[in-house]
Amino acid sequence: MKVTILHGNIISADEFGKIAIYESGYIVSVDGNITFIGEVLPDGYQDYPIDDYGEALIMQSLADMHLHAPQYPMLGMGMDLPLLEWLNTYTFPTESHFKDNDFARVTYQKFAHELVENGTTRVCMFSSLHRQATLILMEELEKAGLTGYVGKVNMDRNGSPDLQETTQESIKETIQWIKECHFEHIKPIITPRFTPSCTNELMQALGQIAHDYHLPIQSHLSENLSELAWVKALHPDCEQYWETYQKYGLFNSRTLMAHCVWSDEQERKALKDSGVWVVHCASSNENLISGYAPVHKMKEEGLKVVLGSDIAGGDHLSMLDNIAATIRASKARRIIDQWRTDFLTVSEAFYLATSASNEFFDEKPGFAIGNKLHALILNDSELTSAKKLTISERFERCIYRRQKDAIQAVYSEGKLIFKRK
């Protein structure tokens, strides 16, 4: 029995827009599962060692629900280019490097480490189309202590000479990859790149594979206006973009759809009725001038919304940085809506980056009893203030300051996976 006891100022995003605070509190996990949270340590735990973080903040670690691992080497480049030129000049050539397993190993090792340092412990990510590099990625994430899903990308049209499969290759490699997955914490997810990258035949097969192997699905939806027009031209049979996934069994309550910037009322209703997860990627949408998703409205309508860094459309792995971007984008959206819609508060955006995805991992919001203990320790003792701050003020400041260096330790499933030297 492995018992972990953390002590410090605990913040738990129990509800959208509402944080619960335990000043000088304790959180206990047994074999990775939370068994207690509160201000007085109950009997029975006194003999175990305590990881005492004093005045530091203990909060849920972060979930990055949409990112492209093979775009890590191009992070922060090409942002002056229009989307299609950016794809052809940077994205496709960079991804094609992952046919080289040695390059994949070195890159993904560094990448996994940087995720952990930034307090991300749960992920849903795209790999490239390369089966072996995908397995290497999964292995490196597992070794670094991360949990979640990785998808070998499928694309049998509209790629580049160096980055495309035939339909049959794509299907065969996907099945072989699924069979080769044997990781405890990193699981496979079906990943058609997006409708323009996949023929109907491939989509059909992927829907079948997802069904046969009981796998979740991730893709892109309604990111920008030219993409919408492109999908419309490719699919005169479908009235709306989402239907191009739905008709092949790829649009259900275990589907993550990145972006949904331009999802209108009808598409949002389809997302809701199908229980599909919207992955909002604020930084990427800003950088690529895609637009501003109506996140506040989506929440009001009852959609399930989580966050993604979407590197390398997004420019930072840090989900603290992405929470700040999410707030900012919601404020931009408020201006576009002529101040008629609300922006997202710090607590709301933090919830989206943490608790909101718990249900995807079959858990309850916040540090709920029974959840796996995913936590980070934030040390803000170096920051100046003119008065004694409340825990809530310190929490807000840590989000806005988004200092990687302030993350002192990270826990995944009750295990310490990072400690700053």
Added chain:
Amino acid sequence: MKVTILHGNIISADEFGKIAIYESGYIVSVDGNITFIGEVLPDGYQDYPIDDYGEALIMQSLADMHLHAPQYPMLGMGMDLPLLEWLNTYTFPTESHFKDNDFARVTYQKFAHELVENGTTRVCMFSSLHRQATLILMEELEKAGLTGYVGKVNMDRNGSPDLQETTQESIKETIQWIKECHFEHIKPIITPRFTPSCTNELMQALGQIAHDYHLPIQSHLSENLSELAWVKALHPDCEQYWETYQKYGLFNSRTLMAHCVWSDEQERKALKDSGVWVVHCASSNENLISGYAPVHKMKEEGLKVVLGSDIAGGDHLSMLDNIAATIRASKARRIIDQWRTDFLTVSEAFYLATSASNEFFDEKPGFAIGNKLHALILNDSELTSAKKLTISERFERCIYRRQKDAIQAVYSEGKLIFKRK
């Protein structure tokens, strides 16, 4: 004679939107003034030691042309509040702490150090209304190696009980403060907080003082819509906001006006005709939902535009961070303008944060011969890439990654003022 020779990959923002690159180049300053830039070190300098930065990038250090030093202790807090509530809950109480000289000393020492670490060597900033704290601020900036202007704030109405002067106090303290300024690199600048904070009598006096002592001026203009309405109500005599400064001699070619988000065609023409400097504060405008200044249009119209972090409306001292914010805000503006206006490229935004303010300091753009040598060294050797990057790509990546830790050294007027351990 003090000779400084830097060697590395040099980037100089010679024109708006265009960088000059000197691969493995040299830059020389004698007694702080640049005497050479190029790829082959000329005769006569061979006997001097060279600060060799190898593959690192050498670029102009940054100018922060609008920020509030006494708001440093509240950086990153209160961003969910509307502007007026934010002012009353955070800004005024925080600023009022600077009546305590000891608090001012400790805070401003840390603040000056953080500016330098972030590669900022030129500033125009607001202090609080306290004369002594203002002198302490100037002294700490000077000691840290910064250059530029600091203003004792004037406000004789609409403050708080703890933060307001009588008109006569304000005038008297300002004159005394100017007489007590005796710093080599940090000079006084006349600083009416903004029109709603200053009676006509005070404005009149400040215009006279600026004239008598040949001082530049800084204030706020057209930041948000409710402010515009307030100024209109206070000044039925003025058709537009800018006139409330102009009628008192506070609107000329040595005036910096922060924000100008809502300056319409007529106000922009006045700004141009008077040679007033627009200080664009993207991060602050995003955080406080002020709006998106039409910067690209301003540049096309020939206005002088520079950048400010505007902490603590802005959330980061790092001007790399603020360059990224500037690009982002211009992309938001492009969306608001229905894709009819251009966004700012990386080179354009970098120019605004560096060369654009050189003229304010009587210099030419870039690392021009005769300019003071203000430089920073960026080390990006820790970052991964899939291919050998061009200097231009590395430059862009450094801006987007905006890593404080990548700043290896900083020079101000030819003198090394920071070196990372």
